[in-house]
Amino acid sequence: MRSDGLTACVFSGGASERMGRDKALLSHPSGGLWLPTLVDHLRALQLPVLVVSRHQSHQALLHGRPQVQVMLESPPWQGPLRALERVLAVDSGYPLLVAPVDxxxxxxxxxxxxxxxxQTDPQRVAVADDGERLQPLLGIYPSGAPFQPLLRQQLQQDDRRWLRWLDRIPHQTVRLPAAALRNVNAPADLAALEA
Known part of the structure; x- marks a missing residue:
């Protein structure tokens, strides 16, 4: 594990309703499949990886990869902010680099x-910005207070809006190349990517 305690957390548990098939299992432009490719990118940075998914097939797909754990989410499945609440530590010192499979x-x-x-200010969230909008599913989230308590409080009010929570916690934006942050959610997005 890295000296800063950072762990990667990949969200791969969505229903992929708009795509019509499991996005994690789509063919990656560089070869292989989306989920193992992202996991291997994170492992290349010497990060332990936690994959949060509802799909048993993801566990089988990643079996045997060192420093990779799959947490199968049990229902009810209520989106990525609820998934984050399940893995974000109550105590400080366990930051998560969160990344979406898509x-x-x-x-x-x-x-x-x-x-x-x-790392220039590890007491704040670092959230990706593509130049037009924030991409909160790609960011580094410290654990403990105030992050975890405010997250739990918001979810207790049945508010699962990630940006609402982000507005309440200390954060900085990190401008990253827009092309790298391209979110592929639907067949048209996939066709554009493949073109």
């Missing part, structure tokens, strides 16, 4: 840039 153009260099910027 940003297939992320590279180790871009992920390292996010880490480098976060």
């Amino acid at each position: 940003m297939p153009l992320l590279t180790p260099a871009v992920l390292q840039q996010l880490i480098d910027d976060w």
Whole structure:
């Protein structure tokens, strides 16, 4: 484990309703599949990786990879902020680099840039910015107070809006290349990516 205690957390548990098939199992532009490619990018940065998923197939797909753990989410599945609440530690000192499986153009260099910027002020969230909007599912989230208590409080009010929580916690934005943050959610997005 890295000396800064950083762990990567990949969110790969969505229903992929807009895509119509499991995005984690789509063919990656560099070969392989989306989920193992992202996991290997994170492992290349010497990060232990936790994959949060509802899909048993993801556990089988990643079986045998060192420093990789799959946490199978039990229902009810209520989106990524609820998933984060399940893994974000109550105690401080356990920051998570959170990444979604549906940003297939992320590279180790871009992920390292996010880490480098976060390390300048590790008491704040570092959230990716593509130049037009924040991409809160790609960021580094410290644990403990005030992050975890405010997250739990918001979810107790049945408010699962990530940006609402982000507005309440100390954070900085990290400008990253927009192309690398391309979110691929639907068949049209996939066709554009493949073109």
